[in-house]
Amino acid sequence: MRERPHSAVCEHCGAGTEEPAAGGPAAEGEPSGPRAAATSQRAPRRDRDEEGRARNARPRDGLGRPLPYGSPGVARQPEGVSRTPAQTLAEAQRLLDDGMPFHAHEVLEDAWKTAPEAERELWRGLAQLAVGLTHAARGNAAGGTALLNRGTAALAPYADAAPHGIDVAGLISWAGELTGRLARVDSVPAAANAPRLRALGNATGNRPADGGSGDRPTAGG
Numbered sequence: 001m002r003e004r005p006h007s008a009v010c011e012h013c014g015a016g017t018e019e020p021a022a023g024g025p026a027a028e029g030e031p032s033g034p035r036a037a038a039t040s041q042r043a044p045r046r047d048r049d050e051e052g053r054a055r056n057a058r059p060r061d062g063l064g065r066p067l068p069y070g071s072p073g074v075a076r077q078p079e080g081v082s083r084t085p086a087q088t089l090a091e092a093q094r095l096l097d098d099g100m101p102f103h104a105h106e107v108l109e110d111a112w113k114t115a116p117e118a119e120r121e122l123w124r125g126l127a128q129l130a131v132g133l134t135h136a137a138r139g140n141a142a143g144g145t146a147l148l149n150r151g152t153a154a155l156a157p158y159a160d161a162a163p164h165g166i167d168v169a170g171l172i173s174w175a176g177e178l179t180g181r182l183a184r185v186d187s188v189p190a191a192a193n194a195p196r197l198r199a200l201g202n203a204t205g206n207r208p209a210d211g212g213s214g215d216r217p218t219a220g221g
Helices: 034-042 085-097 101-114 117-138 141-158 168-182
Strands: none
Touching: 085 101, 085 117, 101 117, 117 141, 117 168, 141 168
């Protein structure tokens, strides 16, 4: 998920932060004393958002991978946006369909942080599925499998009475199909394997995660 200010590794997606905090203790083998002070003065300032919170500002590609500073990148989702559940699902679905599951997970993470206690694991599970697809598309089959499994475990208790029309049963089936594929291949295309977040009427909106072509129903039906 998003990087915590003082954590080297993101709590859920395992993405490492790229820069140490300026002015922190010297690591083993690094200079100390006056030389360290000079080195510290040359070090870049830590990225912070408009409110002064630590937030990595490196540009990222469509799968959330960091790019060199100054490179054109895909804008990240604004943090802390208040959305209704329907708005969250629609925006996350759009991003999934566009092949940007990393950005979809940022939208779902906002919902997870603000959801009522009874729904927090539901939104957390959805965010973890998006991160799992992100890893799978990046070529990290092991990481993708781990996050997909964690996501399905979080969603499972909601299978019998999922709120907001979320297709929990279909998503669990989709994740199982995708983890099966990841046992045979290193990566999958993100857009072609995007899940359907909401059920369509009485039928599942998800299809096997086989990367095949064909029209998929419109999200939010």
